[in-house]
Amino acid sequence: MTTSEKNKNGKLNTKRQFCTFSIGRHYFGIDILDIKEIVDIIELTKIYHAPEEILGFINIRGHVHLIIDLRQLLSFEKKEIDEFSRILLFTSSVGESFGILVDTIGHMVEVEENLIEYRNHEDTKTNLSEKNFNTLEIAACKLKDKLLIILDSRQILKLLKK
Amino acid sequence: MKNLMNITITKKIWLSLSVIIAGYMSSMLFSISFGEKTISRLDDISECLLPITLSSQTALIKYNEQIKMYNNAIMTGEVSLMASANECAELVQKSLQTILSNQLISEKNYRIINQINEKYLKFTQEAQAVYSILCQDSGISEEQMLEASEKAKSLAKDKSAIENSIKSLSTVLAEGLKNEFSDIVKCTHFSHLISICVFVFVVLAAILLNHFIISRFIKNPLNKTISMLKDIAQGEGNLTARIEIENKDEIGEFASWFNIFILKLQDIIKNLTQNAKELGQSSGHLTGYAKEMILNMENLTTTSKQVASATEQLTANINSMAISSEEMSMNINNIAEASEDIANNMNNASASTHDMTESIKSIGVHIQNGQSISTEAMTLSSEATQNMNLLGRAAREIGKVTDVIKRISVQTNLLALNASIEASTAGEAGRGFAVVAEKIKQFASQSTQSAENIAQKINDVQSKTTNAVDVIEKVSHIIDKISESYTSITMTIEKQIQTTSDLSLQIDEINNRTNTIASSIYEFAIAVNEVSKHSGDAANKTNSFSEIISTVQDAAETSEFCANNVQASATELDEIATKLNEIINKFIV
Numbered sequence: 204m205t206t207s208e209k210n211k212n213g214k215l216n217t218k219r220q221f222c223t224f225s226i227g228r229h230y231f232g233i234d235i236l237d238i239k240e241i242v243d244i245i246e247l248t249k250i251y252h253a254p255e256e257i258l259g260f261i262n263i264r265g266h267v268h269l270i271i272d273l274r275q276l277l278s279f280e281k282k283e284i285d286e287f288s289r290i291l292l293f294t295s296s297v298g299e300s301f302g303i304l305v306d307t308i309g310h311m312v313e314v315e316e317n318l319i320e321y322r323n324h325e326d327t328k329t330n331l332s333e334k335n336f337n338t339l340e341i342a343a344c345k346l347k348d349k350l351l352i353i354l355d356s357r358q359i360l361k362l363l364k365k
Numbered sequence: 366m367k368n369l370m371n372i373t374i375t376k377k378i379w380l381s382l383s384v385i386i387a388g389y390m391s392s393m394l395f396s397i398s399f400g401e402k403t404i405s406r407l408d409d410i411s412e413c414l415l416p417i418t419l420s421s422q423t424a425l426i427k428y429n430e431q432i433k434m435y436n437n438a439i440m441t442g443e444v445s446l447m448a449s450a451n452e453c454a455e456l457v458q459k460s461l462q463t464i465l466s467n468q469l470i471s472e473k474n475y476r477i478i479n480q481i482n483e484k485y486l487k488f489t490q491e492a493q494a495v496y497s498i499l500c501q502d503s504g505i506s507e508e509q510m511l512e513a514s515e516k517a518k519s520l521a522k523d524k525s526a527i528e529n530s531i532k533s534l535s536t537v538l539a540e541g542l543k544n545e546f547s548d549i550v551k552c553t554h555f556s557h558l559i560s561i562c563v564f565v566f567v568v569l570a571a572i573l574l575n576h577f578i579i580s581r582f583i584k585n586p587l588n589k590t591i592s593m594l595k596d597i598a599q600g601e602g603n604l605t606a607r608i609e610i611e612n613k614d615e616i617g618e619f620a621s622w623f624n625i626f627i628l629k630l631q632d633i634i635k636n637l638t639q640n641a642k643e644l645g646q647s648s649g650h651l652t653g654y655a656k657e658m659i660l661n662m663e664n665l666t667t668t669s670k671q672v673a674s675a676t677e678q679l680t681a682n683i684n685s686m687a688i689s690s691e692e693m694s695m696n697i698n699n700i701a702e703a704s705e706d707i708a709n710n711m712n713n714a715s716a717s718t719h720d721m722t723e724s725i726k727s728i729g730v731h732i733q734n735g736q737s738i739s740t741e742a743m744t745l746s747s748e749a750t751q752n753m754n755l756l757g758r759a760a761r762e763i764g765k766v767t768d769v770i771k772r773i774s775v776q777t778n779l780l781a782l783n784a785s786i787e788a789s790t791a792g793e794a795g796r797g798f799a800v801v802a803e804k805i806k807q808f809a810s811q812s813t814q815s816a817e818n819i820a821q822k823i824n825d826v827q828s829k830t831t832n833a834v835d836v837i838e839k840v841s842h843i844i845d846k847i848s849e850s851y852t853s854i855t856m857t858i859e860k861q862i863q864t865t866s867d868l869s870l871q872i873d874e875i876n877n878r879t880n881t882i883a884s885s886i887y888e889f890a891i892a893v894n895e896v897s898k899h900s901g902d903a904a905n906k907t908n909s910f911s912e913i914i915s916t917v918q919d920a921a922e923t924s925e926f927c928a929n930n931v932q933a934s935a936t937e938l939d940e941i942a943t944k945l946n947e948i949i950n951k952f953i954v
Contacts, residue, residue, distance in 0.1 A: 241783055
């Protein structure tokens with residue numbers, strides 16, 4: 204929920220809320236409006252002959268959702284699903300019935316718009332994995348003690364199509 | 366020449382004789398050969414020349430007869446005389462043939478004789494014819510008679526020619542015979558001369574050869590040997606001279622054996638020299654030894670004096686030994702007393718060991734009590750361990766409950782998160798709900814915290830329980846050890862009891878032994894008395910020993926005297942040896 208307030212300068216001081224999670228040692232965040240639900244019970248139905256990033260289907264209250272391994276998309280190593288792994292389900296505005304598997308879930312974080320630093324699109328890297336990172340990661344934000352990397356959920360499906 | 370030299374003397378003599386004989390034989394052979402020649406010649410004469418001459422004479426005679434017959438026949442006119450004339454003619458022919466057939470006639474003579482023969486044949490035939498006609502008075506014609514008389518005249522010439530020729534032939538042959546004989550005579554003279562010359566030559570040669578042989582092969586070696594012997598016999602005794610052996614006959618053998626004999630003599634003289642030297646050396650040694658012997662004798666004298674003094678000392682020592690043995694017997698009495706005291710002490714010791722045994726037994730009893738107590742303690746500690754385990758189990762169960770609480774809080778947290786998402790999705794309308802979600806999150810975090818606290822406390826309790834269990838286990842270990850040590854103590858106590866009983870036994874033994882010691886000491890005292898007695902005897906013996914030493918001393922002095930004599934003899938021997946050496950050195954070896 205973005206609250207609009209007027210700051211001292213008279214500019215719009217919008218606060219944005221991010222749902223934070225960590226993969227590996229990295230702390231990521233996705234805009235909360237993109238997220239529909241967080242699920243912790245993970246009962247994956249495996250899809251055979253599918254790419255490795257696609258972990259399988261999950262049944263939530265009768266609805267079937269496709270689960271993608273974000274670790275693989277970001278070219279981290281594969282990790283076993285443990286008790287802290289959670290599934291983030293996205294809204295239909297991002298993509299139809301899919302979610303991502305993350306290592307741990309953090310709190311909801313509210314940051315001001317002006318603290319968010321957006322990426323320059325001229326940066327290009329030759330490494331393929333970095334490209335993935337680049338397309339997903341759109342901004343970074345400094346928190347009290349951590350660096351929050353903001354991802355764009357809409358890019359996930361596009362990455363899959365490659 | 367060498368071979369000649371080496372044959373024996375007899376053979377040499379035989380050789381010279383054979384030379385003489387050979388010379389004689391050669392001269393004889395020479396004369397015989399000449400004789401042979403004369404004989405052959407005479408043979409020739411007898412076989413050929415003589416018959417030839419005779420036959421020529423016969424031919425002449427018969428021819429003359431024949432002519433006479435013819436003449437007679439003419440004169441008488443008898444035919445029978447013709448027949449005898451024919452016979453004579455035949456004889457003449459025969460003798461002429463004999464002459465021809467002989468081989469020893471020269472060519473010239475042969476031709477002449479042939480001519481004569483032919484002429485004669487012709488003449489004879491004609492003569493036959495003519496004279497036969499002339500003989501027959503009747504029946505022959507005047508012409509024939511005239512012819513025949515003319516032929517007879519011509520025949521007369523022929524007849525005289527033939528007669529002359531036959532005469533000349535016979536004279537020639539006779540002369541030839543005479544020449545032959547004179548030749549033979551000359552040859553015989555010549556041969557006599559030659560044989561005399563040969564004889565003279567042979568005799569000279571034989572003499573020279575014999576002289577050569579005898580002087581060279583017999584006389585000279587013999588003379589040489591004689592000169593060598595003279596040299597050796599009369600000379601300075603040079604035994605190194607040797608006779609040269611030139612030939613291997615008897616003289617050579619004699620020379621070789623003589624050489625061997627001289628060699629042996631030389632060796633003997635050498636040995637003699639060697640021995641004389643050795644004799645000189647040993648006599649020198651002998652002198653040395655005699656001197657040594659004298660010195661040793663002096664040493665012996667001094668040593669015997671020393672021994673005499675030593676024996677005196679020995680006597681003194683033995684006396685002191687007797688004194689000390691008396692002292693020893695006194696000390697032994699003291700020892701006997703002391704051993705009695707030891708016996709008393711031993712009795713006391715055995716009594717105290719008995720007491721010790723008693724006390725150890727009581728210790729054993731107490732130990733057993735202690736062991737039973739420790740077993741009780743073991744059982745109690747195991748009970749305590751069991752209780753602790755139960756406690757631990759209860760704590761774990763509590764822990765499980767805490768896990769459930771934690772799970773609930775996590776779920777609540779999740780729920781709160783979802784709620785906040787829904788709230789933000791709802792936008793403005795969801796603000797009240799967002800507050801509710803916030804509260805829920807707080808509750809969730811609180812419950813998480815308290816769950817954690819509980820968990821922590823539970824963990825503490827659990828750890829403390831495990832500590833307590835550990836402690837109890839250690840205690841039980843210690844109790845185990847204590848009981849073990851109790852058992853070992855019990856065993857030791859038993860051993861000690863054993864030992865003390867052994868000890869008391871041994872003390873009894875010691876008691877016995879001390880008694881034996883006492884008895885042996887008593888015996889020892891007796892022995893010491895005997896020792897003192899015997900040392901007195903020994904003192905006596907040493908006195909006699911010193912007397913013996915003095916006799917030895919006297920003997921040493923006499924030996925010294927003898928040694929001096931020996932030395933004198935040795936020096937004499939030395940002189941003799943040098944004289945011998947001088948004599949032997951005269952020989953040159």
